[in-house]
Amino acid sequence: MDYHFNSAKGLEFGLYTLGDHLPDPHTGERIPAQQRLREIVELARLADQAGIDYFSVGESHQEFFATQAHAVVLAAIAEATETIRIGSSSTIVSTSDPVRVYENFATLDLLSGGRAEIVAGRASRVGLFELLGYDVADYEELYEEKFELLLQINENPVVTWEGQFRAPLRDAVVLPRPVDGRLPIWRAVGGTPASAVKAGRQGVPIYLAHLGGPVSSFKQMLDLYRETARESGHDPADLPVATAGFFYAAPSSQEALRDLYPHINEGMKRTNGRGFPKQSFAQGVDPRNVMNIGSPQQIVEKILYQREMFGHQRYIGQMDFGGMPFENLRRNVEIIGEEILPAIRKYTRQEEPVR
């Protein structure tokens, strides 16, 4: 399986959005959903021009989100960009038909010239189960069964399959097929070791989200993932690892904290029920904390430390959460392109090859 990583290039750097649509905490105002969607496409275009490797869009179905139809947004991004790889962050396979998910992303892959990837998640909120006609009591099994089917469709152009939550498939041909015949499909993993174990047992690449906390605890998750993969007969060297978390660069760490905190805190109150404690957020600039917040130089050091600890192939940052003004995003993309990308590529390229 080709995951398109080039060790000569070094650690990949990407951006992601959950597609949240929240008020700017400083003004209390929310831009129209149409503007938010256009700005996400524009952010991807700027990221592509700056040489950023990857851009992804999430699927959420509750209040304060705008990218429910994330595959459609990605199609617009495919048209607006040239070389950047594009994917989901994540696609909720539990409440979708894997055949339709595959059709969407294979189409996206053809339209974008082979740039599409799927990151499959199982949702942190449950409103979509009711909205889309599923029983939340089946939360775990819905995900496992549908994710397995998605993997099968990717491996086999002709599928025969039977399960609990979808009509059986008999010699079904799922079309179109992607450029390389198969799509990179990742398992989205939040904070629980149980999910890391599941990804390892399946031998699928892991997308590890980290809100905040010590680098060492996320390293333990990745160690567990690789150990489980090995025990289950998979070679961890074949399995790329990506991490995802908050990112924000400013001339100084104090400015970064000041710019970002109200957006994260107020946004999380609305989308998660609780704000982000200021004390924990202040620790976000510490080199041992996994949040990539601070001056460009501090962020480079943090990312290199994480690379040393995680041995990952890609990091993706989230900086547009909570009504962040577009001008700040544009400035960050400039900083990434001019200062952060050259530094992390310089220090991480030409290491052990990952297939």
Next chain:
Amino acid sequence: MKIVVLAGSVAGTKTRTVAGYTATTLAESNPDHEVTLLDLAEFDVVHADGRNSLDYTGDTATVVRAIMDAEVLIVASPVYQASMPGVLKNVLDLLPSDGLRDTVVSLIVTAGSVRHSLVPEMQFKPVFSYLRAHVVENSVFIEDKDIHRGEIIDDDVYLRIQRLIEDTLTLSEVHAEVRARKDAEYGF
């Protein structure tokens, strides 16, 4: 300040009696505060299933929101089988694991005999600590014989509830000040 007095039982009258008295006393002596009596007997609350607290609906959402928005939570509860009643634990199970961060919590516990007097210490407090609450050190333990037909009949219970209210409000003020000072130090 938002104060919630939670009556943590759906049966009997003693918990409701002390919760009601506490809420009334608080409201009368502190007209600036917003005091809400939340009697679980009046709400149809579903079993906790681990979903995000924002995803509950109806009465369950009302109860969760009121508790999480409170700056002070006074919990009145009977003792069932050497611990808190299942309905009260269920309400706590609905909250996120940091659901009582920055909340000052105090306890008023009723039971049939003094044999249960350490139950609030050994069974209730660890749960509230886990939820990140600032738990007031002393609590009020009330024996069933101190209540008669919906009325507290023991002088000491009145005085102890009075002291608990004072301690709770003082601790809440102190924590608010500490938090404000600490937040200012961060400079963002």
